[in-house]
Amino acid sequence: MKLILKGGHVIDPANGIDQVADVLIEDGKIAQVGTDITAEGAEIKDVTGKVVAPGFIDLHMHLREPGLEAKEDMQTATQAAAAGGFTTISCMPNTKPVVDSLVLVNGLKQRAQEVGITKVQVIGAVSKGQKGEELAELGDMCQAGVMAFSDDGHYVNNSNLFMNALDYVVPFGKRIISHAEVHSLVCDGHMHEGARSAMLGVKGRPSVAEDIAVARDLLIADYIGGKVHIAHVSTKGAVELIRQAKARGIDVTAEVTPHHLSLTDEIVTMANTATKVNPPLRSRDHVEAMIQGLKDGTIDAIATDHSPHAFEEKDREYCFAPSGFSGLETALGVVLTHLYHTGLFTLSEVVDRMTAAPARVMELAEGTLSVGAPADVVVFDPDAEWTVDPKEFYTKAKMTPYEGMKLKGKAVMTLVNGKVVMENGQITASCL
Amino acid sequence: MDKSKISLRNKHILDLEYLSAEEIDLILNTAKEMKKLVGRDIKKVPALRGKSIVNLFFEPSTRTRTSFELAGKYLGADVVNITTSSSSVVKGESLRDTLYTIEAMGTDIIVMRHKAEGAAEYASQIVSSRIINAGDGAHAHPSQALLDLFTIRQYKGDVAGKKVAILGDILHSRVARSDIWGLRKLGAEVHLAGPRTLMPRYIAEQEGVYVHDRVEDAIDQADVINVLRIQLERQKTGLFPSPREYARIFGLNKDRLALAKPDALVLHPGPMNRGLEISPDISYCDQSAIQEQVKNGLSVRMALLFLVLMGGKNIEADS
Numbered sequence: 001m002k003l004i005l006k007g008g009h010v011i012d013p014a015n016g017i018d019q020v021a022d023v024l025i026e027d028g029k030i031a032q033v034g035t036d037i038t039a040e041g042a043e044i045k046d047v048t049g050k051v052v053a054p055g056f057i058d059l060h061m062h063l064r065e066p067g068l069e070a071k072e073d074m075q076t077a078t079q080a081a082a083a084g085g086f087t088t089i090s091c092m093p094n095t096k097p098v099v100d101s102l103v104l105v106n107g108l109k110q111r112a113q114e115v116g117i118t119k120v121q122v123i124g125a126v127s128k129g130q131k132g133e134e135l136a137e138l139g140d141m142c143q144a145g146v147m148a149f150s151d152d153g154h155y156v157n158n159s160n161l162f163m164n165a166l167d168y169v170v171p172f173g174k175r176i177i178s179h180a181e182v183h184s185l186v187c188d189g190h191m192h193e194g195a196r197s198a199m200l201g202v203k204g205r206p207s208v209a210e211d212i213a214v215a216r217d218l219l220i221a222d223y224i225g226g227k228v229h230i231a232h233v234s235t236k237g238a239v240e241l242i243r244q245a246k247a248r249g250i251d252v253t254a255e256v257t258p259h260h261l262s263l264t265d266e267i268v269t270m271a272n273t274a275t276k277v278n279p280p281l282r283s284r285d286h287v288e289a290m291i292q293g294l295k296d297g298t299i300d301a302i303a304t305d306h307s308p309h310a311f312e313e314k315d316r317e318y319c320f321a322p323s324g325f326s327g328l329e330t331a332l333g334v335v336l337t338h339l340y341h342t343g344l345f346t347l348s349e350v351v352d353r354m355t356a357a358p359a360r361v362m363e364l365a366e367g368t369l370s371v372g373a374p375a376d377v378v379v380f381d382p383d384a385e386w387t388v389d390p391k392e393f394y395t396k397a398k399m400t401p402y403e404g405m406k407l408k409g410k411a412v413m414t415l416v417n418g419k420v421v422m423e424n425g426q427i428t429a430s431c432l
Numbered sequence: 433m434d435k436s437k438i439s440l441r442n443k444h445i446l447d448l449e450y451l452s453a454e455e456i457d458l459i460l461n462t463a464k465e466m467k468k469l470v471g472r473d474i475k476k477v478p479a480l481r482g483k484s485i486v487n488l489f490f491e492p493s494t495r496t497r498t499s500f501e502l503a504g505k506y507l508g509a510d511v512v513n514i515t516t517s518s519s520s521v522v523k524g525e526s527l528r529d530t531l532y533t534i535e536a537m538g539t540d541i542i543v544m545r546h547k548a549e550g551a552a553e554y555a556s557q558i559v560s561s562r563i564i565n566a567g568d569g570a571h572a573h574p575s576q577a578l579l580d581l582f583t584i585r586q587y588k589g590d591v592a593g594k595k596v597a598i599l600g601d602i603l604h605s606r607v608a609r610s611d612i613w614g615l616r617k618l619g620a621e622v623h624l625a626g627p628r629t630l631m632p633r634y635i636a637e638q639e640g641v642y643v644h645d646r647v648e649d650a651i652d653q654a655d656v657i658n659v660l661r662i663q664l665e666r667q668k669t670g671l672f673p674s675p676r677e678y679a680r681i682f683g684l685n686k687d688r689l690a691l692a693k694p695d696a697l698v699l700h701p702g703p704m705n706r707g708l709e710i711s712p713d714i715s716y717c718d719q720s721a722i723q724e725q726v727k728n729g730l731s732v733r734m735a736l737l738f739l740v741l742m743g744g745k746n747i748e749a750d751s
Contacts, residue, residue: 198632201570201609202549206633270550270571271557316526317548319569 002026002042003418008052008379013352014359014368023052025375028418033369047379050412051347054355054367055087055118055376059255060152060177060231060303061328063089063120065111066104067096072308072396077328078116080306080395082422082429084328085411087376088366089306090121092152093130100125100136105144117421117429118414119366119376121147126165126176132158135165142172147362150177152231153278155213157183159220166226175227175253175362180213180238181205181279190319192265192280200270202318205280211237218245218252229361230254232305234279236289243298253361255303256290258327258334263287263401273314273321274399277307281401291344294353301358304331308397326390326397334402336382336409347382375418384410394427441743444556444563445736447572448613456617460582462735463728470506470731480509483540483741487513488530489566490546495702495726496566496575500543503733509540509741527551528558535559540741544568562740570604575736576701577610579729581618583721584656586728587697592619597650597692599684600660600709601630603671607701608660616640625650626660626682629671647682654692658699659684662709675708685711689719697721 003025010021010033022037023030031039058081064072072080081089091108093099099108105122112120124141128134130151138149149169155178156162166176186205191197193204214230218241221228233239233254245252259277264284268275275281293299307324314321335354339345359367366376385408390398414422421429438454448456469475485504487497497513504511514534527546534542542559544552545566552565552572567573584591596615602608602624615622616639624631625644636643644650651657662678672678689696698710698720706712714720 193633195634195637198635199609199612199638200549201572201604201606201632204633269553270548270568271553312526315528317546317554318550319548 002039004037004039004042004044005047005052005379006044007046007048008050010052011348011351012054012369013348014356015370018348023369025418028375030369030371030373030375032371050379050381052377052379053351054369055378055414056085056354057088057358057364057367058086058304059090059301059358059362061089061091061306062308063091064095064308070310074111075115076394076396078118079427080328080393081118082414082427083394083425085332085378085380085414086118086328087414087416088119088121090123090147092123092150093125094153098125098130100128102137102140102144105141105146115431117432118416123147123177124149126151126156127161130154132156132161135168138169139172142174148175148177152177152179155179155181155183159216163220163224166220166228167224170226175229177229177231178217179231180210180217182209182213185209190276191268192282194265194283196265196268207235207237207282207286210235210279211241214238214241218250221252222250227251232257232260232279233299234260234282234286236286239289239293239298246298254299255301256294256299257303257305258331261287261290262334262338267401270318273318274325274401276318276321276323277325278323295345300361302335302353304328308395311398314399325400326393326395328395329393330388330400330402332380332411333407333409337407340382341408375415377415378411379413380409380411382409386410439743440739442562443740445574445740446552446556446565447574448577448610448617453617456614459578459735459739460585462739463582463731466734467731475506476508478508479738480507480741483509484538485509485511485541485543485737486534486539487511488534488542488544489515493545499729500566500733503730503737507734507738531555531559535561541737564736567606570606572610573606574610575733576607577614579725579732580611580658580699581614582728582732583699583725584697587721588655591615594620594655595623595653596620596656596658597623597625597654598658598660599647599650600626601662601666602626603630603632605660611658612638612641623650627672648688648691651688651691654696656697656699657684657692659710661701661703662705679708683709683711684714686713689714699725
């Protein structure tokens with residue numbers, strides 16, 4: 001089976017390609033990138049005026065399967081991913097039960113093969129039940145093919161456990177992902193601590209809680225020689241610490257979410273729980289530090305932290321509502337609107353942070369249009385204007401702080417292993 | 433704006449943040465009329481006859497709930513009280529469903545107190561009944577702030593240009609936050625003081641709000657001193673070392689009161705911990721308007737209920 005994506009603007013940062021070209025896909029793999037490609041019997045899709053790039057890789061999302069299917073499941077999560085231009089998503093282990101053993105990793109992978117329409121990378125828990133007490137069977141899970149480990153949602157407060165985990169996985173070559181917020185400083189906190197929380201009377205989550213947590217992780221990584229990845233960086237202090245650590249040669253990588261690159265605590269109202277997320281939406285100076293950190297390479301990748309919740313869970317008093325919202329279907333539009341259309345980033349830089357960079361962080365084969373690579377491809381229109389209407393989302397979670405906002409940039413086609421799984425916003429496959 | 437056009441009819445009263453100076457003025461002027469009514473032998477008028485008010489309290493309250501209840505009854509409305517300890521959480525019924533139930537009974541106004549910040553605002557988006565916020569967590573307590581403003585006006589004539597000190601636990605105080613909005617809208621200067629652990633960080637970024645480490649600096653030449661209640665359980669969570677130390681360093685006593693203007697007014701939203709945040713001799717001294725605040729609270733709440741349901745019509749038009 002052959003397919004030619006004809007006349008698009010091909011951006012493949014891994015190979016330094018940024019020009020109008022055709023892409024030939026053959027038997028699920030990239031066969032050729034070049035001008036005026038012809039191939040006998042090939043289906044031709046004219047993508048003139050659109051961008052053709054490696055499919056996006058999300059290093060951080062919550063799939064909610066097993067056990068929390070009221071929020072999201074394998075089918076809706078991968079559909080939402082495909083709709084947003086993602087071809088690989090990485091699911092966090094905070095499910096019911098927690099993904100902390102080989103059998104659960106295998107189970108998820110099997111489910112992904114049965115009903116998933118994108119690739120799914122599994123992140124295993126650092127500690128049994130994510131309780132922060134005993135190490136989970138990390139080696140077993142490595143053999144089952146986990147991408148990385150994390151007790152996401154919970155900072156591993158026990159420094160000894162964190163150090164041991166980091167040390168233990170060195171021979172397996174895995175990275176530990178840290179949700180870095182010191183618990184005692186953020187417990188009961190519901191938003192960024194600042195002038196806005198002061199007048200709303202809401203307990204804040206001070207930025208220093210993240211700075212301290214990141215500092216510890218970096219120091220332990222340095223001491224051990226382990227590989228750490230800081231999830232959803234949100235404070236200027238953390239960015240500066242990571243910048244210094246990278247300069248010193250510590251093996252640290254980091255991600256930032258579209259919302260921490262674009263929204264501030266100014267939009268937080270107590271009647272809109274869609275604005276509740278951890279780490280919280282912060283003040284403008286922090287947002288600017290995120291943009292700068294992503295630009296200069298301190299922060300490697302953009303990750304969605306797609307955190308679906310059922311309506312009835314989010315529909316309640318702010319302090320009782322769970323944190324997080326869906327992000328897969330807004331990520332590209334948000335990033336292009338706030339980074340590319342503002343002139344801060346080139347298209348190639350944006351694509352890099354969503355493809356080659358996350359692949360490099362987790363040593364994945366995807367994220368490139370190299371000949372022979374799996375044909376995971378996104379075609380997007382960087383200038384398509386649309387208004388966010390969560391009713392049109394594939395995810396089950398219809399709450400987003402972007403509701404009603406105008407965004408510029410949208411995926412129009414997604415291919416996984418050469419198969420078209422989304423076209424013009426419609427899901428076109430029921431499995432891979 | 434043409435003053436006669438200002439109306440609160442059908443509005444939710446969520447916080448003073450959302451009221452204009454003119455609207456606050458209308459409430460305070462209406463409350464003045466109400467106060468005359470309360471002074472009468474026969475207090476009841478039929479202004480709100482046929483209207484129904486539900487006091488929905490998820491937190492214990494004596495003065496606010498009683499005050500709203502009598503306010504409604506003096507104006508002829510039917511008033512029902514629902515007091516429940518965070519019932520929606522305990523019983524598993526969501527706040528949305530509780531509100532739907534009350535709305536379905538034809539309730540015109542829901543007076544609501546809840547421990548969650550923003551609960552009243554959330555309610556206002558759900559039901560057609562009008563919501564009056566009687567306290568939402570540490571966020572807002574508009575009727576208390578309005579009665580504070582009313583009391584300041586009564587004794588000081590005007591709020592504009594006055595130096596108002598607010599002392600104590602600002603961090604957990606919905607009264608302080610609503611006072612700040614109201615005082616600023618009417619042109620007063622707000623000076624906050626208390627232990628730094630009970631002061632919201634970054635609150636000094638609010639325009640016209642000054643934060644002092646020493647209560648003496650806040651009290652200095654003040655026209656009004658509002659003393660907030662210190663909840664003793666805060667001590668257990670490590671926010672201040674002991675009640676004794678609090679009283680000595682941060683409490684309002686005679687010596688500290690002497691730093692204010694000679695005719696400075698002392699307010700307290702109640703209930704007081706006499707001997708802790710306020711010394712017993714000051715609680716009922718000549719400068720204290722604490723009892724008057726309670727009286728004024730009734731008038732202000734009558735004004736709120738009346739204005740929300742009837743707009744600016746003559747109070748006794750139907751009588």
